[in-house]
Amino acid sequence: MHSVNDLTIRAATVNGSGSQSANLVLTNAVFQMGIPVAPKNVFPSNIEGLPTWFDVRVTPQGYQCRSRDVDILVALNPATWHADAAEVRSGGVIVHEASYAVNGPAARDDVTYYAVPFAKLAKEHVSDGALRKYLTNMIYVGVLAQLLGIDASELEHALRAQFKRKPQAVETNMDAIRLGIDYAAQNLTKTDLYRLQPMSGKTEGKLLMDGNNAAALGCVMGGCTVAAWYPITPSSSLCEAFIGYCDRFRVDKETGERKAAIIQAEDELAAIGMVFGAGWAGARAMTSTSGPGLSLMAEFAGLGYYAEIPGVIFDVQRAGPSTGLPTRTLQADVGFAYTLSHGDTKHLVLLPATVEEAYEFSMQAFDLADRFQTPVFVLSDLDLGMNLWMTPPLAYPEKPFDRGKVLDANALGELQSWGRYRDVEGDGIPYRTLPGTAHPLAGYFTRGSGHDDQAAYSENPDVYRANLDRLARKHDTARTAVPRPVAQELGRDLAVIAYGTTHHAVVEARDRLSREGLETDYLRVRALPFSPEVAEFIERHERVYVVEQNRDGQLHALLRAELPAHLIERLHSIRHYNGVPIDAGAVVEPLLSAEKPVLA
């Protein structure tokens, strides 16, 4: 049994009880020991009172996806106690509040129970009533440490890193942790086989970061100066992180003057309107949102596309439709974002899978928006945006900004004439000027209505069609400018295609399939429109499984729409869409059952 450094701990608590700090201390302590961690926070759309779960998955291989199996449950929510206990794998461990009755579905003979009187311990040892419920969570950290073999000094070290600015909090929390350690040492007899021990080779050179934070750093380093947003889970922490970095690094220490404008808008319509106003006037601008906000932005997205204005839109996807599950994850905006707005619109969509990509693609989005003079959508999801992931440090950018085809007064001085929507180089990308350019030729009229290549109003059928064709040409130019797909290919017949956070489940799934005798090639799509490599990859494979986290197989549908007819029948769709991050089993099981006839 893989019981050393290979387990998933689930803390089931009540939202608002302060379990987040405890879970982070636990995560960081394990990570410090050199053991790869993959924390997943499954939380409710609620401020206080609803159930919340925090999984810390530990694997010697460093798998970053969720595991369906719960090895160790910390049960501190009476409302979900029976259901939580039923989810623990056979042979697992349940650490529970001693007052919970072990009956009904919670009564199992295939798990080990450790009853701990958390409430009583907290009441006896924590005099401050306001702190009591928070510190109860630290007690379970201590109990787990004792059971699993995490040294107290590891926890203290993690606490010090976490409460850098509040040294007093370290003592208070450490006292609670010791309470748990001591209780477990004196009262619990370990009978399970799970344990953690320091290891090497997997976490060196890595840190833990969430994708929204990385994307915000990409905005800073990508030169974003205008951000407009409307608070919405799970994207709020992206803009809030950007605010934090601008407060630290974009304020003149002497004058207090700021090199960024960040506006909390009245709604998402205004947020994206500000982005395009700023993009038109030459600033790099972004908004961050999620599903419902993206729906509101549809009209403006068409203006940005048709009037050709740069802007970056982060969509941290959550489960829809409508309000859906605001705190759960999905990849169900891909099809919508790609063609967002009425009429023939097609956008550039970047699909980051890792924290590094959340940062790199964020920076790159501003270059692409300027270069292609168009909205660029960066589609991450709640899993990438809000969970912590192991990542190498993010690289300092060495390249200057690519501001695209902008004519300044000097350049205009060399020209007899220019046309705002003229295709000079045949790549579909026209030249633009910025308001404020002091030259008689600089001005032009931006409009969402029909226009000719001089930007003049036109309803002429040939002019309209030529303009749409040029926009399609521009879109085709982008196929080789957006992040190219990444392939792992060894000439097999069978292949998997995935994108975004589904990647992490595919990594583990391919290992498991390999153990079952099924070797797969793999292509990870990183942007829309598709690069030529995507069709080429499918051409080289007989059966290709497209794995994604939405009901309708949205990327599968986009591939079917764009691929030559003889490739379409090679595609098969695997979909996961219950709102919790996809696990390897959700890839392995449907793929195995589909391949059975082939294997037989």
Add this chain to the structure above:
Amino acid sequence: MTANVNILGLPRDVYKGLASTLCAGCGHNSITNNLIKALYEYGVDPYKLAKMSGIGCSSKTPAYFVERAHGFNGVHGRMPSIATGAKLANRELMVLGISGDGDTASIGLGQYCHMIRRNLDATYIIEDNGCYGLTKGQFSATADRGSVLKKGQVNEFETIDVCGLAVELGATFVARSFSGDGKQLIPLLEAAFSHRGTAVLDVISPCVTFNDHEGSTKSYNYVKEHHAVLHTPDFIAGSNEITVDYEPGTAQEIQFDNGDRVVLRKLERDYDPTDRLNALRAMHEGRERGELVTGLLFIDTSARDLCERERLTRKPLAHLQEDELRIAREDWAQLMALPQRKVPSASAHSE
């Protein structure tokens, strides 16, 4: 200033635009002509001017003046957000927004309110005819209750008074005028250009095709018969050394930060436009009497505009370069510092 050029040395033709495609006799064309005069006389730099508009008849008009300036005809009711983004990106731009009553008071009411709350430095003109022209004459939200459409329908709903609303929302410059009254409109426009913050001008502008009949309260005849003028405004540029003579107590002078002034010559009544409650009272009483009260309704020259509230650097954000925007290498190294490992790993522990 010579006879043929303005303070920037530019001839008047520079301030003209394409020929209007609106109906002959449209109030909006008069506003455009008055605007051309005001922009010329004031000496607005065409390269700094950003002409912004939404959707509708009014929103087409930025094409009809200062052809060489940048213009942006956005989406319906959302011009304030585009204008906000543009101004934040380049605070040196002079933002001039042209909207209509549908664009502002119906579909765009939210953005209108929030632009005012933020005190975006912009001149915001509402070309107000109480109806939708391009879609053939439906009521807009500024139509007066009881006003009658061409085909006889009566407006049963309360009007939205865009000036009253602006004053209530904390606007710092609110004026109302009439498209045909250049003597009043031009100095008010110039005052709006000098004002730092959102300057709202609601200009009643009759729609000759759909709303100029008996029973309409936005017709030429109705406006002429019910026009109640608060004062006669004169705009005096700061660069102008001329002192203006007026009897003590007969005029009120308001000075802008840039040294420009607007002098309001008193008519039969006293009116103090720096008193917010007074402004609201004048509008309410006027409406009760069925009068169209015009003039500089309210002004507050002391409020900070959006760029000041955001403490933006003087240099336009759009002009900032990599070295001004990226985190310095040494700070970056700190941000990316690896967590210190407590237990020096590992080989000792491996099995």
